[in-house]
Each structure stands twice: as structure tokens, then as C-alpha cells.
Amino acid sequence: MPVIELSLSGRPKSARVVGIDLGTTNSLVAYMGDSGPDVVRDKTGNALVPSIVYYDDERDRLLVGEEARDRLITEPRKAIYSVKRFMGKGSADVREDLSLVPFQIAPDSEQVIRFQMGDRVFTPPEISAFILRDLKRRASQFFGEEVTQAVITVPAYFNDAQRQATKDAGHLAGLEVLRIVNEPTAASLAYGIDRRDEAIVAVYDLGGGTFDISILKLKEGIFEVLSTNGDTHLGGDDLDNRIIKLVFDEIEKATGHDCSRNPTLFQAVRNEVIRAKHDLSKSNRTRIRIVLPDSSSYERELTRDEFNRSIADLVERTLERCKKALADADLDPKQIDEVVMVGGSTRVPLVREQVKELFEREPHIELNPDEVVALGAAIQADVLAGGRRDLLLLDVTPLSLGIETMGGVVAKIINRNSTIPASASEMFTTWVDDQTGIDVHVLQGEREMVDDCRSLARFTLKGIPPQPAGLPRIEVKFLIDANGILTVAARDLRTGREQSVEVKPSYGLTDEQIEQMLLDSFEYAEEDVRKRQLVEARNEAETVMRAAEKALAERSQLIDEHERTSIRDTLAELRSSTDSDDFQVIREKTKQLDDAARHLAELIMDTALIDALKDRKASEVAEG
């Protein structure tokens, strides 16, 4: 360890720190405005960016959000969604997920998942970085200046590797991540339940892929988390999967089609199921209709009762977690003063009913459950930027930290629900004479045996002077910082010398790998943003023009002369605009053409989908 570095320069006071909710389904960015936190919206008023990334290796073309979502059906192998479920995971962790998504996993995915996209391979932090980059661009455009610092939220129950992967994603996106904040805690800030006396608040957060429950004590501006629990593998995706499976089974039984092997059909079913789920939050029954590759169609009614029955055990699992969090905080449900609902999946009526029943009170749903986390992140960003000192978050570590001891037993050194930053010191010594290194294995989890906990990292205490066994005394300090991420320092107590510790994370990217990725991603570098935007705008214009031309050539009989002329005119305008260097004009004109041709596109969509399915099927048969 170097002697204290006397750099008193500090860092430049940040102009603008934004709050980012990097969600399983949608992501968004928020900021602190003059009258409170607000979300950044695009021209059409949308704040949510679908967390979907499309990459076309042949044309080296990257799309994020709505545009990428449009490709899910047409080119399912080139679009990645729900990447959050893969953050900080190895291939063995996600076997079940992989059976339900059409992604291809490259070899060498044991420690970091590698998605195969054409001839390129991307890890979850890189895919997330593309989403973050898009949010960064939105925010920078909104403020008219580059945004470089952010607070990013994660599920409270995320482990060390998942948090680190999120931080890596920020780094890869060119953002300095000032803090990783837990989503339910951020939400509680946004609700800012303003009570003069103290209040105990439960935040129930069921998102697209994860579930969290956090119990907080609010007193005089301090938000102290008492306990947290959750499941990083339980969310709206799992509700969808229940119905998707039901539909798949019925289709297979009726027609013999194996939907899971046809990515286009898979996405069509998934989209339809999600739509039906949304319907059932408002009405008691809905219809599911799927066009099959042979142009026949599958149709069924789905009632709210039937939906409720098929997801009942999943909702029950969240309640079990709530009870554990209550027990850890040593509280009865009756002692909870307020319950706050967060995450899109809390729109599901069964979820609301069950939560209300457990806590015996009406939960808060006043704030948009899709935006509340980002708003809270913006408030925390403001605190970190030095904007205010009246608020303070005291969060906890969700999982116990332990080290491996004799016989594969884990000795806990920092218990779950400890306020962070938290630290623990452990003494290590040698087992045999003249031993110069000691191996340390760090784990996270609540179980007693190493095999039942999550391996976090391994490191070796090196350079111990040769001495008789048991004589060296090496003190290792484990520190969980305010992000919930572990750092380790070691000191030889006999010499007083700091020991170097080279920590090898069990899951995730090494620093060297991240540096390499930063080098590799030069084509997306900041200096090239304008150029890239121009290229992208032209590409997009090209695509839309080609589609419009094709539609006109093949199906112009579907619309009248007036509409045809309007399409032709806007098409000509767009074509001449692509010669200019102004990507905004090109985008504007592209949108105009898109609008003008929308009606025609809608008319031919059904047939196009059927065609696409037929093509896909034919090509797969040919490949197989």
C-alpha cells in the first residue's frame, strides 16, 4: 500500500448529476429541477426507454429502446431484452432463463455471460452500457451540455457481483457512477413521506425481473433501512412466463408447433401475453390471439381469475419475503405505518390485494410506479452533488458476508441488514512452517456451507516472511462501502506493513477486461457521437424509405391516391435531406415519412407478419 496520497485537489464540483433507473423492462433518467425531481422526456413525451438493444453485425448497426423493440419480432436473434437478469451471473445461474429466451450464449460464459450476436460477443455490462449511453445522450441533449456523472439504482437484493456489473456498465458508458442506490430506498425518497414524528415504511417493489421489500424508519430526514429482503429472480417476466408456457402448451397440443424453437413466434406470443396481462389490470377478461406460421390462428379467452391462479404462488413468494424482512426488523405487520408500491408489476390487482391484506392497510400508489425509482435517484444525486444536506439515506447490505473456514464452513463476518458502510477485521495466520501465502475465499449468503453460498471472490495474502506456523498475524479488513460493494485491505501486524491484496472476483469482469472493452468500443466514443448520430439517422432514413418504397410498389392498392401522393412527397423530401449533415432534419423528415406511411404499414402488417413467419420457418428448415 502506498503511503497516504496527499492529493488535496478534490474533484471538480459536478455540474449535473442525474439519477438513472436501469430497469429490466424499461430504463429512464431523472434530474433535480427547481421545483423538485423530474424525469427526462423525449420529444413525444416518453420517459421510458425499453431496455432492449439490437445489434446488426453485418452493418455494424446499433439500436436501443423503441427502435430495438420493433426488431424483436422481425429479427429476434439480434435483439437482447431483460439483460438485467444476466448481470453478475454465470451460465450455470441462468440455465432456466435461457430456456425461455431466444438468446444465443457464446462459450466461455461460466463467469460472465457472453451473448452471441452475429460474429460479435457482448457481455451484460456492455449491453447495459448501450442503454446507459442512450440515457446519457438523452440527458445531455435535454440539458444542452454533456452529462458525465450519475447515480444508478439496483434492486436492494442485488449481490456484490451484480452491483459491480452495474457499476462496470456505467463506466463503459462513459459515466462516473457516484453511487449505486437501492431501488426501494430511492422510491422512499421520492415519496418523501413527510411526517413530523417518526414513521415505519415498507416499500414493496415488484419490477420486471426482480422483487425487493425494504423496511425503513423515517425520522428527521434520516431514511434508515431496518431490513431488506427479496428475490433477484422474480418479477413481471416470471408472471409472463407462466402464461407464455400455457399458450405454448396449448398451441403445441393443438397444432404440433413448438413455439420455443421459433424465435419470431416466441416474440409474437410474448408480446401478446404482455398485452393481455396489461388488459387484465383493468378488466376481468381479455382475449389472446396469435397468428401461426401456417396462417391459422390460435385464440383463447383469459380471465383475471385464471391469470391469478397461475401466478398465485409467485405472489405468495413475495409475501414470504415480506414476512422475513419484518422478522429481521423485529416488527409486526401492524407496526408498519405506510406501505409504498413500486415497479410496474404492482399494477397487477392480485399483487395489490395481497399486499394490502398482509399489511392491513391501503398501499400508496400515488406516484407512477415506473418513474418513482428514477425520481428518488435524482434526489440522491442532488444530495451527492452537494445540493442538500437535509436528507440522509442509511442503507443496509442485503446479504451476510463470510469467509471459508475449515471443512467448507462459512464464518459470517458481516451480518445481513448491517448499515453500510460496514466493516469487519479478521486475523489470519499460517498452517505450516515457512508458509508465505494464505488463500482467502469470500462468500455472500445466509447458509452455513460454502456450497450453498455465493462465491464472491478469492485472494491470496502474499509475501509473508518465512516463520514457524501460526506465528504470522495478518489482519484483513473487509469493508462494504455505501454502494454495497466490498473492498479488502490487509496488514501484517508484526511488521505493520500493508499487504497487497489482489482480489479475483468469482463472477464478472476484471479491470483489464473492462479497459479492453473501452478500447474496443472506440466506434461509439464520445467524439464520434455527432458523426454516429448522422450515420444512424441516415441508416434509419434509408430503412424507412426502402420500406415505404416497397410498400408502395407492392400494396399501393390498399390506400387512395391522396395518401399515395402524400407518401411520395414526404419520401422525396426525406431523400433530399439525407444529403445534408444535419441529423436532426433527417430525423424530422424520417418521422414525417413514418407518420405518412403508418396507415399503409398497419394495413399490411398482418400479412407481413405471416410472411415473416413463413420465411423464418423455411430458412430454419433449410439450416437444420
Place this chain on the structure above:
Amino acid sequence: MAEAVIETEQTPESLCPFCESKSGGGHFCPRCEKIQPVAATIDYFAFFGLPRKLRIDEPDLEKDFYSLSRLFHPDYFMNSSELERSASMERSSMLNDAYRTLRDPIARVTYLLALEGYNEAEKKAPPDLLEEVFELNMQLEELRMAKTMRDEEEMAAARKSLADALASLREKLNELDGRLFALFDGWDSSLGSDVSEKNEKALLDQMSGLLSRRSYIRNLVRDIKEEL
């Protein structure tokens, strides 16, 4: 994972790393008012400015915890120098560790015993409980057997007797806590008075014994709860 954190030594005699005047071992330098690295030798009681007493006013402790949190927390040092940020991290983690330990009476007395040189309570069965423990293990085994055999009737019977045992153990715990807390007062009044060291030692011995017994019973309670 990031690289190792910066670690420094700090004692009452040592100098403030910012202005090099005597830091006095406090949280902040009396001269330049900058946050100080944590002294390796400081204990949790001293950190809160408390004597080593076992009766602690918990609302007061919470109040101090909140106000010190507002002074130390890394959130408020984001734009400070590397050294100040590291000191803030150390100091708030120590604050959190200290508060977690002191606010809970059992953790508090366990910590005090460690400070006084007592090793962590051994978890061997107290002799007078041996018979009861033997009986309990039998009952636990019966429940496990009944579970594997899916014998509902046996399961219900085993559950009933275990629930009774659990209630009786909990009563024992309560009674133990009462005895332990009574010793707290003895210890607190002996501090600063001219009670002999021998008496102090006797008090610590008694508390250590009770803690060992308590931790054994708690493990039993945990095992039963898991099995039920």
C-alpha cells in the same frame, strides 16, 4: 471489486494529516475542522464518548448515531479530497459498527467482555441442561422421522411436544436475560467506585457464564424453529 482501501494510524498524540496540528484523537481536527482518520485503538464506547457502562439510554444513543451520521457520511464528502473521503468512509463504517453493537444489550455485553479479555462464550452444553438437551434431540429426531415417513399423526405429536419445549426454553431465556441485566447495574455502579478488582472480575465471570448458557439455549431455539 476495487483495490484496497487506504488505512492510516491515528492516536491522540498524532497530527492532523491536513494541518499537522495535534488532532486530539477526536472526530474532527480542532484547528482545521477536517474529518480525521480513525485511531486503530479506539473502542466503540469511546467512539460515542461513553463510559464502559452496560446500561445505555437507547433513544439517546440513536440520537447520537443520527447526528454523527450527518457529520461523517460519505454522501457529504463526494467533492472532498481522496484522504477526506477515505476518512469519512472509515469513520462512518466505525460508527455503524459501533451503533449496531451498542444498541443491542447482548451484543454490548459480549463486546465489553471481549474488551476485558474474555473469549467468545463457549457453546458447550451446560451440565444441568444435558438431560433436557438429550430429550430435545430425541424429539427432533422423531419429527424428522415422521416427516420422511409422511406420518401426519406422528408429526403432529412431535410438533406439539417440540412447541412445548420451545416455550419452556424461551422462558429460560427470559429468566437468563433478567439475571444478566441485573448484573449490568452491578457492573455500572462498580465503575469509578472503589470496588475491588476481584469483585469486578467476579461480575465479568458471572456475565460470561450467563452469556455462554444463553447462546447455547438460543442455538437450541433456532434449531427447533427451523425444524418446525
